[in-house]
Amino acid sequence: MENITLLIGIVIVTALVFDFTNGFHDTANAMATTISTGALKPKTAVAMSAVLNLVGAFISVEVAATISKGLINEDSGIEPAVIFAGLVGAILWNLLTWLAGLPSSSSHALMGGLLGATIAAVGIGAVSISAVFMKVLIPALVAPLVAGIAAMLATRLTYRISRNTEEGQVAKGYRAGQIASAGLVSLAHGTNDAQKTMGVITLALISGGVLGADADPPLWVIASAGIAIALGTYLGGWRIIRTMGKGLTDIRPAQGFAAQTSSAVTILASSHLGFALSTTQVCSGSIMGCGLGRKGGVVRWSTAGRMVAAWGLTLPAAGLIAAGSALLAVQGDWGVTVVAVVCAAAIAAIWFASRREPVDHTNVNDVEPAEAEDTGVVTAAMQAVSPPPTAAMEEAEKASDTPAKTTVSAP
Amino acid sequence: MDIDWAALGQVFGVSLVMTVGLVGLFTLGIVGLGTNSKARGGSFALARVGAYASYALCAAAVAYGIYIIAA
Numbered sequence: 001m002e003n004i005t006l007l008i009g010i011v012i013v014t015a016l017v018f019d020f021t022n023g024f025h026d027t028a029n030a031m032a033t034t035i036s037t038g039a040l041k042p043k044t045a046v047a048m049s050a051v052l053n054l055v056g057a058f059i060s061v062e063v064a065a066t067i068s069k070g071l072i073n074e075d076s077g078i079e080p081a082v083i084f085a086g087l088v089g090a091i092l093w094n095l096l097t098w099l100a101g102l103p104s105s106s107s108h109a110l111m112g113g114l115l116g117a118t119i120a121a122v123g124i125g126a127v128s129i130s131a132v133f134m135k136v137l138i139p140a141l142v143a144p145l146v147a148g149i150a151a152m153l154a155t156r157l158t159y160r161i162s163r164n165t166e167e168g169q170v171a172k173g174y175r176a177g178q179i180a181s182a183g184l185v186s187l188a189h190g191t192n193d194a195q196k197t198m199g200v201i202t203l204a205l206i207s208g209g210v211l212g213a214d215a216d217p218p219l220w221v222i223a224s225a226g227i228a229i230a231l232g233t234y235l236g237g238w239r240i241i242r243t244m245g246k247g248l249t250d251i252r253p254a255q256g257f258a259a260q261t262s263s264a265v266t267i268l269a270s271s272h273l274g275f276a277l278s279t280t281q282v283c284s285g286s287i288m289g290c291g292l293g294r295k296g297g298v299v300r301w302s303t304a305g306r307m308v309a310a311w312g313l314t315l316p317a318a319g320l321i322a323a324g325s326a327l328l329a330v331q332g333d334w335g336v337t338v339v340a341v342v343c344a345a346a347i348a349a350i351w352f353a354s355r356r357e358p359v360d361h362t363n364v365n366d367v368e369p370a371e372a373e374d375t376g377v378v379t380a381a382m383q384a385v386s387p388p389p390t391a392a393m394e395e396a397e398k399a400s401d402t403p404a405k406t407t408v409s410a411p
Numbered sequence: 412m413d414i415d416w417a418a419l420g421q422v423f424g425v426s427l428v429m430t431v432g433l434v435g436l437f438t439l440g441i442v443g444l445g446t447n448s449k450a451r452g453g454s455f456a457l458a459r460v461g462a463y464a465s466y467a468l469c470a471a472a473v474a475y476g477i478y479i480i481a482a
Contacts, residue, residue, distance in 0.1 A: 059481045134415070142419060150427045154434035161438040165445050173441035177469070184476045191480050258434050264476065265433065266426040272479050273425065275418040 007336065011080045011204040014087040014340075016228040019197035021094040022106040023053060023232025026193065028240040029103070029263070029283040030185040033256035035364060036245030039175035039182075042236070042361035048179075049186040050234035056190020057198075057226025080204050081329040081336055082114075082121045087200070088343045089113030089322025093314060095350045101239035101247070101359075102310040105278035108136055109318040110196060116319025117326035132315075135276070140311055143266070143277040144285025151262035151286035155293025158254050167252070174253035181260040188267050189279055190229060197225040238359040244284065246365060247303045249291025259283075259290035281311065433472055440465035 030052075031045040040048065090106070090113035097104040111132075118126050162170050198217040205211040211218075245251065251259065263283045270277040284307060291299040325343070328335040443462030 056480065138419075142422075146423050146426050150430035153427065154430045157431055157435050158438040161435065162442050165442055169445050170438075170441045173437075173445070177437050177441075180469075180473055184473060184480075187477065188480050254438075257437070258430075261434050261437075262426070262430040265429045266422070268476050268479050269425040269429065270422045273418055273421050275415060275422045277422070 005208075005210075007080045007084070008204055008208040008210060010336065010340065011084045011087070012201050014084055014091070015197050015201045015204070016224055018087045018091050018094070018110065018200075019194065019225050019228040020232035021091050021098075022110075022193050022197070023050070023229035024235050024237045025094050025098055025103075025106050025232075025240060026189055026279060027233045027236045028244045029279050030182045030189060031236075032241045032244035032283070033251050033259050033287060034178055034182045035241055036251050037175060037178065037253045037256040039178045039253065039256065042238075042241075042364055045182070046234050046236040046361070048183065050230040052183055052186035053190035053194065053233045054226045054230035056187040056192075057194035057222060057229060059187075059191065079121070079330070080208050082117045082326050083200060083204050083207070084336065085121070085326035085329045085339065086110070086114035086117035086322045088325045088339055089116055089318040089320070092321050092343065092346055092350075093318040095347060096317075097310050097314070098237050098239055099350050099354055100306075100310070101243045102307050103240050103244055103280050103284055104307075104310045104314045105140075105280045106193065107196060107278055108140070108311070108314045110200070111136060112315035112318035113322035114200075115315070116322035117329075119319070120323035120326040121330050136315060139270075139275070139277045140281060142275075143270075143281035144288065146270075146277070146285070147262050147266040147282040148285035148289030148292075150266060151259045151289030152293040154258040154262055155255050155290045155297075158258055159294060162254065167254070171253040174257040178253065178257045178260045181257070181264040184264040185260065185267060185279070185283070186233075188264070188271070190226065192271065192279070194222075194225045194229045197229070198222055201225065236361065238361060238364045239354070242359055242364050243303065243307070244287055247300060248284070248287050248307075249297060249299045251287065251290065252294065255290035255294055255297070258293065259286040262286040262289065429472070433469055436465040437469050440469065 027046055027049055030049050031040070034040050035042050035045050039045075087110075090109040093104070093109045093112070094106055097109075115127055115132065158174075198221050201221050202211065202217045205221075249255075263279075263286045266277065266282045266286070267279055270282070284304075288299050288304060291297045325339045329339050440462040443458040443465065
């Protein structure tokens with residue numbers, strides 16, 4: 001019995017680590033344009049976002065909807081070890097995309113991880129394929145389009161209305177508006193994504209028999225999930241902020257305001273109307289849209305292409321890492337230990353790799369990422385995405401012999 | 412596989428209308444307050460009132476957004 005409790009403890013810690021990477025990865029969604037237009041100083045921006053994330057985790061009284069609900073059949077024997085493996089997959093994929101500076105959906109990584117782990121441990125029957133289409137693939141196509149078109153039209157409109165005024169004169173107003181819409185995005189992010197972690201922890205507690213079925217998340221779960229996501233947000237995924245704020249297009253205050261408003265409105269409309277869209281994809285889409293909306297604005301399609309490739313890879317890659325981990329973790333205590341050690345080693349390796357070329361709040365706006373425009377989108381995507389994943393995934397998969405490499409390098 | 416076209420269309424429509432509407436309103440507010448040095452007299456006062464009304468509508472939208480998040 002103490003065995004199960006220890007395992008659940010590991011699952012909770014892993015879930016909080018995922019929550020941390022989630023905050024860290026998604027700071028860019030709310031704050032990238034705010035930072036790149038100079039509406040807020042980098043440190044101020046991440047601090048504000050962190051506080052709003054924490055507030056967001058507490059304000060919703062809605063039961064933390066378990067992310068697995070509908071995707072994975074809960075009666076089919078999901079064990080804590082499987083949830084643990086799913087989280088490992090999601091964490092590693094989040095860190096790898098962070099290393100590459102690519103904004104990918106943390107929610108999709110979590111879903112992919114849980115799906116992969118479930119398929120490996122229980123079988124394909126426990127997964128609802130049509131739910132995957134409805135909840136992941138269709139929204140992934142729709143999100144950037146909806147937000148992008150809205151941001152493009154809004155950018156056109158705002159430039160048209162203000163065409164007789166000097167850009168510098170109105171920039172202050174735009175920056176103020178941008179802060180308000182960035183605040184809304186942060187708040188919504190805290191509510192949505194912190195609740196996903198609460199859902200996972202609650203699911204683990206229920207599956208381990210600590211809580212009764214249909215129990216609400218206890219207060220300590222809500223508090224720890226909120227704090228983990230806020231800490232991650234405050235630390236800031238500067239690499240991704242740079243890509244979104246500077247890499248996709250050059251953003252002026254008017255565009256930043258249009259993009260940020262489009263993101264906030266789209267996220268709220270989609271979650272309110274029951275067609276959940278990925279925050280990351282909404283925000284990336286609206287940034288591209290605002291780039292297209294300004295006369296003379298340029299969208300760097302090679303960066304956009306790499307980003308979209310990362311979106312496509314998120315589900316299978318997180319799933320494969322998780323599947324390999326699950327095959328090990330269900331072997332028993334030694335399997336869980338091996339996965340935990342390999343995961344920690346991979347995290348350390350990614351962190352050290354990131355130190356070779358650090359990006360932080362001091363240089364986030366400085367450098368334009370050098371792009372080789374002549375390389376094709378797919379080649380660029382593979383160059384950007386495959387070297388770190390294969391190396392680290394081989395490490396993660398070493399013991400289980402899952403052929404992760406082939407899948408990752410063929411998007 | 413069932414695609415919920417109605418929800419999808421709603422999200423698309425609401426996002427588009429609200430984004431463009433809010434950005435437009437806010438820009439009117441900025442422009443209305445920004446041009447006050449050039450315009451004088453009645454049009455100045457009108458521009459001010461219009462600008463504050465636009466800002467008020469935007470603030471109401473933000474409040475509604477917070478309400479949606481919290482609900």
